[in-house]
Amino acid sequence: MQRVFIKGIKGGLGSTSVVANLACVLKKSDVDVIAIDLDAKSDLGLHFGLPWKYTKGWSNEASFEDALAHFHQDNDGIIFLPFGDSDDTNIDKITKIVNKCKNLNYSDEAWILFDCPSHINLSYYPLEKNDIVIELVNCDAICHSLIYRRLQNLKNSDTTWKHYFLVNRYNSASTLEFDLFSLWQSTLPLMAPFFINSDEVIKESTAYRNVALNCAPYSVANDDFETLAGWLVSKANL
Amino acid sequence: MSITLFYQRPIHSTLYLLLSILFTDKLVRYILFKFHSYFNQHKVNVIEAFLMPFITLLSSLFINIKQHKISFEFTLYDYYPHLRLPYRTYIYSNILRFVIQSIFLVFFKNQLKPSSVKEDAVNYFYDGVSYLLRQLRWFDLKLGKLLKRLLSKNKKGPKKSAFKAMADARVWQNKLVKYVILAFILFLLAIFITIPFSLEAQAVFISFILLVAYALKRVKGQMATIVMITLSVTTSSRYLWWRYTETLNWDDPLALALGAGLLLAETYAWLVLILGFFQTVNPLERKPVPLPKDTDLWPTVDVYIPTYNEPLSVVRPTTLAALSIDWPADKLNVYILDDGKRPEFKDFAAEIGVGYLARADNNHAKAGNMNSAMRYTDGEYIAIFDCDHVPARSFLQMTMGQFLKDSKVCLVQTPHHFFSADPFERNLNNHSQIPNENMLFYGLIQDGNDMWDATFFCGSCAVLKRAALDDIGGFAFETVTEDAHTALRMQRAGYKTAYINIPQAAGLATDSLSAHIGQRIRWARGMAQIFRLDNPLMGKGLSIPQRLCYINAMLHFLSGIPRIVFLTAPLALIYFNAYIIYAPFIAIFIYVVPTLIQIKATNSRIQGKYRYSFWGEVYESVLAWYILKPTTVALFNPNKGKFNVTEKGGLNDEEHYDWGISKPYLILLLINLLGIIVGVLRLFLGDSSQIGVLIISMGWAFYNIIILGAAVAVAAEARQVRHSHRIKANFPAGVRLANGHTLKVKITDYSDNGVGIETEHAHLCRVNDKIELLMSRGNKQFSFTTYVCNTRRKQIGLTLKDLSLEKQRAFIQCTFSRADAWLDWQNNFRHDRPSYSFKEVQKTSLRGFSNLLFHAPKALQPIIKFMTNTVIYINSFTPKKPIVHNNHD
Numbered sequence A: 001m002q003r004v005f006i007k008g009i010k011g012g013l014g015s016t017s018v019v020a021n022l023a024c025v026l027k028k029s030d031v032d033v034i035a036i037d038l039d040a041k042s043d044l045g046l047h048f049g050l051p052w053k054y055t056k057g058w059s060n061e062a063s064f065e066d067a068l069a070h071f072h073q074d075n076d077g078i079i080f081l082p083f084g085d086s087d088d089t090n091i092d093k094i095t096k097i098v099n100k101c102k103n104l105n106y107s108d109e110a111w112i113l114f115d116c117p118s119h120i121n122l123s124y125y126p127l128e129k130n131d132i133v134i135e136l137v138n139c140d141a142i143c144h145s146l147i148y149r150r151l152q153n154l155k156n157s158d159t160t161w162k163h164y165f166l167v168n169r170y171n172s173a174s175t176l177e178f179d180l181f182s183l184w185q186s187t188l189p190l191m192a193p194f195f196i197n198s199d200e201v202i203k204e205s206t207a208y209r210n211v212a213l214n215c216a217p218y219s220v221a222n223d224d225f226e227t228l229a230g231w232l233v234s235k236a237n238l
Numbered sequence B: 001m002s003i004t005l006f007y008q009r010p011i012h013s014t015l016y017l018l019l020s021i022l023f024t025d026k027l028v029r030y031i032l033f034k035f036h037s038y039f040n041q042h043k044v045n046v047i048e049a050f051l052m053p054f055i056t057l058l059s060s061l062f063i064n065i066k067q068h069k070i071s072f073e074f075t076l077y078d079y080y081p082h083l084r085l086p087y088r089t090y091i092y093s094n095i096l097r098f099v100i101q102s103i104f105l106v107f108f109k110n111q112l113k114p115s116s117v118k119e120d121a122v123n124y125f126y127d128g129v130s131y132l133l134r135q136l137r138w139f140d141l142k143l144g145k146l147l148k149r150l151l152s153k154n155k156k157g158p159k160k161s162a163f164k165a166m167a168d169a170r171v172w173q174n175k176l177v178k179y180v181i182l183a184f185i186l187f188l189l190a191i192f193i194t195i196p197f198s199l200e201a202q203a204v205f206i207s208f209i210l211l212v213a214y215a216l217k218r219v220k221g222q223m224a225t226i227v228m229i230t231l232s233v234t235t236s237s238r239y240l241w242w243r244y245t246e247t248l249n250w251d252d253p254l255a256l257a258l259g260a261g262l263l264l265a266e267t268y269a270w271l272v273l274i275l276g277f278f279q280t281v282n283p284l285e286r287k288p289v290p291l292p293k294d295t296d297l298w299p300t301v302d303v304y305i306p307t308y309n310e311p312l313s314v315v316r317p318t319t320l321a322a323l324s325i326d327w328p329a330d331k332l333n334v335y336i337l338d339d340g341k342r343p344e345f346k347d348f349a350a351e352i353g354v355g356y357l358a359r360a361d362n363n364h365a366k367a368g369n370m371n372s373a374m375r376y377t378d379g380e381y382i383a384i385f386d387c388d389h390v391p392a393r394s395f396l397q398m399t400m401g402q403f404l405k406d407s408k409v410c411l412v413q414t415p416h417h418f419f420s421a422d423p424f425e426r427n428l429n430n431h432s433q434i435p436n437e438n439m440l441f442y443g444l445i446q447d448g449n450d451m452w453d454a455t456f457f458c459g460s461c462a463v464l465k466r467a468a469l470d471d472i473g474g475f476a477f478e479t480v481t482e483d484a485h486t487a488l489r490m491q492r493a494g495y496k497t498a499y500i501n502i503p504q505a506a507g508l509a510t511d512s513l514s515a516h517i518g519q520r521i522r523w524a525r526g527m528a529q530i531f532r533l534d535n536p537l538m539g540k541g542l543s544i545p546q547r548l549c550y551i552n553a554m555l556h557f558l559s560g561i562p563r564i565v566f567l568t569a570p571l572a573l574i575y576f577n578a579y580i581i582y583a584p585f586i587a588i589f590i591y592v593v594p595t596l597i598q599i600k601a602t603n604s605r606i607q608g609k610y611r612y613s614f615w616g617e618v619y620e621s622v623l624a625w626y627i628l629k630p631t632t633v634a635l636f637n638p639n640k641g642k643f644n645v646t647e648k649g650g651l652n653d654e655e656h657y658d659w660g661i662s663k664p665y666l667i668l669l670l671i672n673l674l675g676i677i678v679g680v681l682r683l684f685l686g687d688s689s690q691i692g693v694l695i696i697s698m699g700w701a702f703y704n705i706i707i708l709g710a711a712v713a714v715a716a717e718a719r720q721v722r723h724s725h726r727i728k729a730n731f732p733a734g735v736r737l738a739n740g741h742t743l744k745v746k747i748t749d750y751s752d753n754g755v756g757i758e759t760e761h762a763h764l765c766r767v768n769d770k771i772e773l774l775m776s777r778g779n780k781q782f783s784f785t786t787y788v789c790n791t792r793r794k795q796i797g798l799t800l801k802d803l804s805l806e807k808q809r810a811f812i813q814c815t816f817s818r819a820d821a822w823l824d825w826q827n828n829f830r831h832d833r834p835s836y837s838f839k840e841v842q843k844t845s846l847r848g849f850s851n852l853l854f855h856a857p858k859a860l861q862p863i864i865k866f867m868t869n870t871v872i873y874i875n876s877f878t879p880k881k882p883i884v885h886n887n888h889d
Helices: A015-028 A064-070 A091-101 A141-156 A175-187 A200-207 A220-235 B003-008 B010-022 B025-041 B046-060 B065-079 B091-112 B117-156 B158-168 B175-194 B199-218 B222-246 B253-280 B312-323 B343-352 B365-376 B395-405 B423-428 B437-451 B466-471 B482-492 B513-533 B544-557 B560-576 B585-607 B615-636 B659-685 B688-714 B805-814 B834-854 B858-875
Strands: A002-008 A033-037 A079-081 A111-116 A132-137 A162-170 A191-197 B301-307 B332-338 B355-357 B381-384 B409-413 B462-465 B496-499 B505-507 B727-736 B742-751 B754-759 B770-777 B780-791 B795-800
Touching: A002 A015, A015 A033, A015 A111, A015 A132, A015 A162, A015 A200, A015 A220, A033 A091, A064 A091, A132 A141, A141 A175, A162 A175, A162 A220, A175 A191, A175 B780, A191 A220, A220 B727, A220 B742, B003 B010, B010 B025, B025 B046, B117 B199, B175 B222, B199 B222, B199 B585, B222 B253, B222 B585, B253 B437, B253 B544, B253 B560, B253 B585, B301 B312, B301 B365, B312 B332, B312 B343, B312 B805, B332 B343, B332 B365, B343 B355, B343 B805, B355 B365, B365 B381, B365 B466, B365 B482, B381 B395, B381 B466, B395 B409, B395 B462, B409 B466, B409 B482, B423 B513, B423 B688, B437 B496, B437 B585, B462 B466, B466 B482, B482 B496, B482 B513, B482 B544, B513 B544, B513 B615, B513 B659, B560 B615, B560 B659, B560 B688, B585 B688, B585 B834, B615 B659, B615 B688, B615 B834, B659 B688, B688 B834, B770 B805, B780 B805
Parallel strands: A002 A111, A002 A132, A033 A079, A033 A111, A132 A162, A162 A191, B301 B332, B301 B381, B332 B355, B409 B496
Antiparallel strands: B381 B462, B409 B462, B727 B742, B727 B770, B742 B754, B754 B795, B770 B780, B780 B795
16 A cells, blocks of 8 residues: 655645545556545545535544545546545644554555645654655745755654655746746755646636546646556566 | 511511421421520520421430430540540641541451451450460469578578588688689689680570579579679679670771770779679668666767858758767857858757857868867767768767777768658659669668678768878778778777768758769769779778779779760760770670669669669760769869869759760760661661661660750759758657647657647647647656648648757757768668669650750750741641440440
């Protein structure tokens, strides 16, 4: 079982969309995918076609066994667990659910994707050696500073997991983005050697209550997610 | 019939009454109806209109009109196809056509019906023949397979070890044994060549050789090629021996003089053939050597881009691509060597950060330019690109390994590849269908030269070692082909040269036939100069194979006189009754034809992928006249003549026919055509004992006419409207539309200011939409602002506008300098099939003749028009084959 934690280096970088699309592209290559929403805004389900009126999730239940009732499956066969609308969630509860997910009796080749909120520090998660953590960034100056800050942190702590930065919503027509990306590629460690192109269809697909992969198979973003999935598979320890 | 009606239409009513007496009411109504319809609608005159229904009625007594009515007209035109338009309206001449065709149908068409006994017999005969042919083909297949099995067994089986043991045996080390065996082989060969045969023996001998050669047709591999070469050498040498010993007419001085001329030309051809076999018997096909991992060990390289009068738009892509070659930035220096001393080039160089070198004088042209540059730069190696040759990023990766592997290597040459069509290809419209003139040299001959360590330097797309250049005193400037001469000198100094047959740069071909010929004239003159000033046969430092390779290259450029001799030789007999081959018809037939077939088959086997049969003759014929003079002059006075720059990147605004340049072929064509006419007259009026020789001469003249026709076709300059050439491509990219959507696309072609893309999916792009083109190089993505200039269903044409220099560079990196940009170059051609190739030459030749008529001067136009119309008119009278519908139902 391969765990992947996807988190924005700050809020609003489109991490939930990346989780949903990555889940979809992995599922299409015939592996089992479970997507767990750890973000209190609880919007992952919306990407998979869950009705907006449905607000319940694992946070509403006291035990993991009760939360099992909230697992859903979308049309592609992706299993996902929404967060829910409980107010009193803390890091302990999240840690618990992450740990409990290990007990899910599922095939060994399955992938579990966690959509992590950006405000919770990674060190709080029970991360292990084989886990992959992807921090999403955009090519802008804020992220540039944040990456350096994060790299300092990582250097000081003894990280064991595989940590990567991935550029999302990349637009090579912008000079700043192009220059920053080139700079990061040549100077920073832990950068994924590719990017996810900025694409209107990712925005639009949520209007169809679906993922971009299904809405626009001809888009460049489609290829980007395939590249991401292939790259993850090469990094995975299955 | 009422009275009122009678008053209204008296004539009609009277007619009605009259007819009613004779016919039934129904028939009367029919007649009147038809009469009205003929008269009113078909505008037939009254009498005819009135008679027509009666004729129909009358004939209806004999045939069932209703059944045949529809098909009658069609059937008529099936049997009389030429009565249709445009001759439909020619009533009187149509009568004659109708009569002739009817006679033809009656007497000839009926015979085709399989009814008589004779017909059956004929059928049996043809069935028998085709059965026999089938059997022969089966036998041929089996024989081929058997031979293949036998030969491959020899190669692979246990015998190989025996063969190897033989080859490795000590005995061969002994010099004496070596010489004895060599002498023995030569002795055998000499016997084979010189022993006189009776005609019958020669016939048996040559047919045996042809049989072996034919059986080898299906056998692949080097061994079979060598056998073919041996057979060709034997037959051609035998032929030449026969020519020298038995076919000179010593009694007739004119015939002797002309015959000797032909014999010399043939000797030249034989020499070139033998040397060519030697040169290409075992092409080396060198592979690139990987570079060391540690880039500190990589040497420094200067890239020279010499230019003289080419526009900046040609030099710019080359310079940008040269900057993008994969090599450590501190070890790569690019220089523009501008002999034109143009300020805009200086500005451009400063803007993109490359060196700009100009000199006070322009002495010694390109060689002098580079020699002067060598004083200002200090790289260990020098890469040279003509200013229109855009290098791929992998150029140095592919080539530099050779230098590091062997310190004696002084030159690594890569092929010259042209992305635009050369004048031959453009004017004959066969770009990338038939291998062009260059392909033989860069595809095969250079690889063959490399085997003998005799790779030539071709002036561009090559890397040279500075130390070696310093050793010989810089680039050789004594001749107009500084490149070949430089390599020759370095080889004399003991350096090695290498060739890597992977296209690593591409450039513009010459853009008009005259420029093309001008370039070849320069090469020819230069080669002749080298021959005089620094003859590779003499002097120190070269091995024998190297000398032979060089001498063949030079001989190639002396082909002018022999080619013209071949193009006029058959006329000697036709016009002057001079027996230039003084032998009976049957002897000529037995010696010449099989030898030619054998040589053609061998050449087709060796060169098949790079030069199609008979095209070599076409290329040579075009050049022959023009290289004749400069080579001759240079042979006598090597210091005459100056360097002329080949013009590139131009346009032909309109189609035109280059009369000036085709004048020599027109004259040759004319005398050959006249020769055929004279020959035909002589066939009927002349001595009957000469018929055989006359027919052979006329056949030869006819072949010459075909070749000359193709040469003439080249002179019709096609239009060249694009300012920049489109290069076919096939790699993925993306576009981002104005609304933020992205699309995966495939790049189908590109030029330096536009891109053609293809989408799998419906797009909503319209002309003048602004879209972002996303192309990747490594893990970088570049975005280019483009405008849609045309759309078809799945195709979109994009124009790049006002790119910054940085973007231009990125664009070149993503397109022209891709490492795989030119790789599929040689693989597009299938192996030569001589008969197919000959058909193509014939087609081209016909095209040449129609071009001649089409482009004839205004004054001649009416005559030509009149003559063509006359021919078409006369042809319209000849009987035509009835049209047969295969699916009648």
